[in-house]
Ligand SMILES: Nc1nc2c(c(=O)[nH]1)N[C@H]1C(S)=C(S)[C@@H](COP(=O)(O)O)O[C@H]1N2
């Protein structure tokens with residue numbers, strides 16, 4: 001039996017070592033040193049990552065959500081912030097970092113509406129304060145067969161949705177991203193019928209692993225990663241994780257999605273990471289880890305539901321995942 005002794009003074013969140021700092025340090029220094037520095041309470045002094053322009057530091061505690069931590073090596077911040085898909089800023093991977101400087105993320109308004117008892121109109125500070133911020137290390141797996149491992153900051157989307165008091169008739173959740181032609185140069189292109197839309201079934205949206213993302217690497221979200229607030233759905237392909245959210249709407253019918261409208265044969269509503277169901281243009285069996293696997297390195301195997309099968313598999317019991325891809 002473990003006897004827990006209450007600490008003499010509560011540990012403030014600034015003294016809690018973020019999980020990524022812990023993992024990085026472990027990779028750098030080895031177990032013994034880490035144990036020692038943890039005992040000494042040295043905190044997050046490691047200059048592992050420089051901060052990104054326009055971001056502020058964001059304190060978070062390691063998440064208690066099971067399965068939230070992938071033990072893979074973290075993708076360096078430099079790669080997380082320079083290799084992005086965010087078509088509102090252009091179609092090349094470098095575009096979001098290069099072409100997002102005019103985009104304004106504060107002040108920001110996020111609405112939660114539709115089939116709810118209590119519609120919400122929230123400023124960014126309201127969103128940041130709605131629930132304790134957690135750090136969660138998730139793999140982000142793009143349908144283009146690359147992946148990253150990112151220490152996100154946020155909390156379960158369910159906490160926000162619960163606050164709005166969903167009605168019994170709500171079955172799906174629709175997500176809408178910002179689409180400002182003045183500050184988002186990619187919106188001039190017609191590849192996507194703007195604004196970018198995504199959707200989840202209500203049970204998927206309420207699953208504790210579904211994260212309302214507010215930061216990464218201990219700082220607020222860089223613009224290229226979907227500032228100031230985005231979705232992160234770790235068992236689905238990256239495109240389900242809509243960035244720069246302005247509206248979350250609870251609805252009765254399955255909502256349209258941007259990629260579903262652009263290419264219905266290629267992008268299904270579910271888009272669960274599934275190594276057995278290929279995209280017409282990319283095999284989904286393997287993936288290349290950005291910043292780690294060179295172009296000629298052997299790609300790693302993609303895991304069912306991106307490694308979260310134990311946590312989310314039950315939601316799809318009896319569903320033909322070839323048909324509902
Ligand atoms: N609004 C919006 N959200 C978006 C996208 C986009 O183009 N626009 N791209 C998606 C895709 S395809 C991926 S892989 C992830 C990439 O997130 P990251 O750049 O933070 O890794 O964002 C997703 N969310």
Ligand SMILES: [Mo]
Pocket residue numbers: 085141142143144237238239
């Ligand atoms: Mo993607």
